[in-house]
Amino acid sequence: MPTPDKQAVVDVLVIGGGNAALCAALMAREAGASVLLLEAAPREWRGGNSAHTRNLRCMHDAPQDVLVDAYTEEEYWQDLLKVTGGLTNERLARRVIRDSSTCRPWMRSHGVHFQPSLSGALHTARTNAFFMGGGKALVNAYFRSAEKLGVQVRYNAPVNRLEIADDHFVAAHVQVQRPNGSTGTERITARACVLAAGGFESNRDWLREAWGTNERGETPSDNFLIRGTKFNQGTLLRHLLNDHGADVIGDPTQAHMVAIDARAPLYDGGICTRIDCVSLGVVVNREAQRFYDEGEDFWPKRYAIWGRLVARQPGQIAYSIIDAKAIGRFMPPVFPGVKANSLKELAGQLGLDGNTFMRTLNNYNNACQAGTFDHTALDNCHTEGVLPAKTHWARPIDTAPFYAYALRPGVTFTYLGLKTDETAAVRFGDVPSDNLFVAGEMMAGNVLGKGYTAGVGMSIGTAFGRIAGMQSAQAATKSGASHANA
Template identity: 80%
Template sequence: MIDVLIIGGGNAALCAALMAREAGASVMLLEASPKAWRGGNSQHTRNLRCMHDEPQDVLIDAYPEEEYWQDLLKVTGGITDEKLARIAIRASSSCRDWMRSHGVHFQPPLSGALHVARTNAFFMGGGKALVNAYFRSAERLGVKVRYNTQVTDIELDDGKFVAAHIGEREVDGQHVAAERIEARACVLAAGGFESNREWLREAWGQNERGEWPSDNFLIRGTRFNTGILLRRMLDLGADVTGDPTQAHMVAIDARAPLYDGGICTRIDCVSLGVVVNRDGERFYDEGEDFWPKRYAIWGRLVAGQPGQQAYSIIDQQAIGRFMPPVFPGTAANTLQDLARQLKLPQAQFVKTIEDYNNACRVGTFDHTALDDCHTQGLTPAKTHWARPLVKPPFYAYPLKPGVTFTYLGLATDETAAVHFNGKASPNLFVAGEMMAGNVLGKGYTAGIGMAIGTAFGRIAGVQAAASVGFGISPANTESRHATV
């Protein structure tokens, strides 16, 4: 019998598999996707938010624990488990050497990635290189990896894991029979439900305009996170955390593919101009804070607009100050022509821009700092980086909500155990997006998802191995955190 079964194939699952195997347990990893699409949402990532008290290799200056915590507290509005959050924060300061030992390489941030040279360590080759390195290391250590293997059911005995069930399926044109896989312990790391259109519709419902907002969502993450295992765990009575409508939701290019657009579909010029809805009206402060701390609120903001549609508008002054999008913007030499091309109400659009221009109080523009360029007497205000849009050509980028991962998940504790009626399972653990809602009640800040996944993936792997007699004692908290 397998000692530890890992269900999932992203960063958290791989960290769990590697730690359990390093502890001496036999490990099998089940990945729902084909090999070419392995890695879950981790393949679309590019960095890890890291606590550090002094400069460390690719990280400059310092990013101490309390500042990290305050950044997380701000974006979540306080909807976070401080104990679990601080575990992830502290673990982020010391995990990189372990990551390097499994083939992950780091590099300084690209010049267009503003404000994160101090806080985020970037993966050389991005998330795809990271998951490939982990898979290579896992296989080298003897972890058995199976692809095209969607777990459809979990067998429990009074909260204790017994077996995973895999349904009948077609793989490369061949019929594969249903299976039952027993293991002495299990780690659930199979992601959220963002690719389940029916579940999104159920969660978001209809708005006051009679629209079904989720019908217009794009999924910038993996198409394989359909929430089958999460739904089953809810049915089995696992304790739950999070709001099904909360997610890492970004305003992305409306022309992006329905699934797997990844990070390149993001539009990063929002703070350099204004954003209008399809009625030609602004609806939120584009200069509220640095973009890495605010980019993930804009998907939800756009989701609240008519048709779940908006447009980021800039002028020539912004060019060269942000990472260029994949698709070119709509360009025009006049605001009237831009409105015509976008099919926006021309008079209202021009008035919106002119009102904004007239309200700008330009001081010393500096997009690398919280500058003193702001609006006055305008609602909503723009509190930083406010400059009149007066230099043609003008550019527009269409925006829609892009869901990376959902926050509804399984409640857990510092051991990463799954809970049933407040009682921790002795051999069933959870990591990654399936438990990220414990830390992320809402909002997001760049790189925190990988910090949570790495920390709790490693904890889950250690604890799963320990629950079946390998490595530390499951109750030995001090040893566990020294290891992780």
């Protein structure tokens, strides 16, 4: 084992640089602890996946500034219960929900500003508070506030292992660049530590291990795109699970996975790669067949199931098909879609079998029942006599020009993580550590066993980041007192 170059000492060490990590660092510092935050990325890429976010799902019992009407605890819980299919810890989920109703004044005190829901963001004006300037503005505000308060921040500082004795955090080993260009290790001791280093979605080998090979002999994960940072390699998560026996939660194949523009970059495409017209048309695979109900529920509640749906299709690709009637009813993608004056022409441009494509579209069109179309409600426009059914917003695709958008699975973050409780403590053999805590994507699987609803990831990160920050400061105080009395 290499000898560390040097050793640093701090009250609270925060590992990570996204929303959860920053909330933890700010809370710990406000509580009086000295804090060092280690961000694996360089400064220009700081913020992790949080830099790509745009809103926070908030409980509120009455209208509040940018939020309209009310969104009660019970409605929030039912929405979460529905998308997770019951794979959630109700106690922790309700803690997140309740904390979402009180966190925004604190966020504002650290420079975060909010704005009303975007006009193209369907059905979120009541449930989600949008950050002015998006997630990048949020993390920049938090970093500015942290540095002003005296939080030490170091970039290009990936941590590859921890020293843990009897479930008690002792030290972290961080990679450093020596003046001669070689790589060294620095040992950092702390009275308490918060882990907020994200999931493993950018680790291609781990994705292949989790997803394996399908019945067609394909390795599905090879066709996954990563919506966020390339720095979420899951190094510490693997280390905690394999080398220290930390308690685990979640399925390694479950993730916040969205059907995104197939032309998106491998990493950091972010929110702009989403294709939001699925509920306004039909989706077919490369065999020109429909495979799921496009109108099952409002898009913010169901958009995150489509990544996994596409991941199960041949070649992990699908095509969202709409006609001219849908234009102007959804947030337009960054890149224009394939456009044609006939459905047959559209099939040709997509390289799909024309006869099968036309049979699929004709069957769908003929199955559409007359109703009152209303994309802001669960309307009565549905299909009959075709599988899969389309239960809402079903209108014939019959008005030129026609458009198609190729879709690939886009992974935001993985749900395999560290099991925790309301104190955010990492658990070993169901025993909570007294000074090692976890927040954000590294523990989101406690609340999200599967599925997703817009803005809940930021709710989890904010709630447990703040909890972990407070708990770590208290643990550091106890540790300092015990050392002083020793």
